[in-house]
Amino acid sequence: MCVHRDTAAQRAVKVLKKSNMDEDERRMLFNEINILKELDHPNIVKMFEFFEDDKRYYIVQEICKGGELFEEILARGKFTEQNAAVLIKQVLSCINYCHANNIVHRDLKPENILLEATKEFDQIKIIDFGTSLVYDPNKKLDEKLGTPYYIAPEVLNKNYGAKCDIWSLGVISYILLCGAPPFSGQTDNDIMKAVRAGKVSFAGDHWKGISDTAKDFISQLLTYN
Numbered sequence: 001m002c003v004h005r006d007t008a009a010q011r012a013v014k015v016l017k018k019s020n021m022d023e024d025e026r027r028m029l030f031n032e033i034n035i036l037k038e039l040d041h042p043n044i045v046k047m048f049e050f051f052e053d054d055k056r057y058y059i060v061q062e063i064c065k066g067g068e069l070f071e072e073i074l075a076r077g078k079f080t081e082q083n084a085a086v087l088i089k090q091v092l093s094c095i096n097y098c099h100a101n102n103i104v105h106r107d108l109k110p111e112n113i114l115l116e117a118t119k120e121f122d123q124i125k126i127i128d129f130g131t132s133l134v135y136d137p138n139k140k141l142d143e144k145l146g147t148p149y150y151i152a153p154e155v156l157n158k159n160y161g162a163k164c165d166i167w168s169l170g171v172i173s174y175i176l177l178c179g180a181p182p183f184s185g186q187t188d189n190d191i192m193k194a195v196r197a198g199k200v201s202f203a204g205d206h207w208k209g210i211s212d213t214a215k216d217f218i219s220q221l222l223t224y225n
Helices: 021-036 069-076 081-100 164-178 189-197 212-221
Strands: 002-006 012-016 047-052 056-062
Touching: 021 056, 069 164, 081 164, 164 212
Parallel strands: none
Antiparallel strands: 002 012, 012 056, 047 056
């Protein structure tokens, strides 16, 4: 993969070699393209064009120069409540828009939230809609996928709906305020076992000074369906 940037237009061209992609990767690519074509929200990365030739796929999309939220968390350690609130408000707006259009993201995590070069938290962009899905709100989903730290317990149980994104946002909110995940372990299985148990702790020095309102907000997000 290579990326060519048109800085005047603030667009990037992502080039993917077909020979480097397997069928699952190709399926996820076209799934993302089909979904992004239908979305228009200030906190979702914009795809302008898509085309292909015999050897490559070309995706023209917005440039986000500030890097991943994950990198910013590593650099800062944790966020102030004020900065976290501004950022989470943008993610909530994006989730609400997607769910209103019957689209569930299914892999919300700091690596899939990009910042602008200014590092202003009211200008974030959600990316990676490869595992997203247009869903029927009257039917439950049963495909188990996601990232262990952020996956909802109902996804592990293969019986879930769009609210799995809300759980992931709760995990992100927790990490922003204390710098560590609410559910952890030495292996992916250990992490998912902790997710299933669902015990969230606000103990420890890193939670001192954090308001009860913030803790209650996170607890509401990390609620079993």
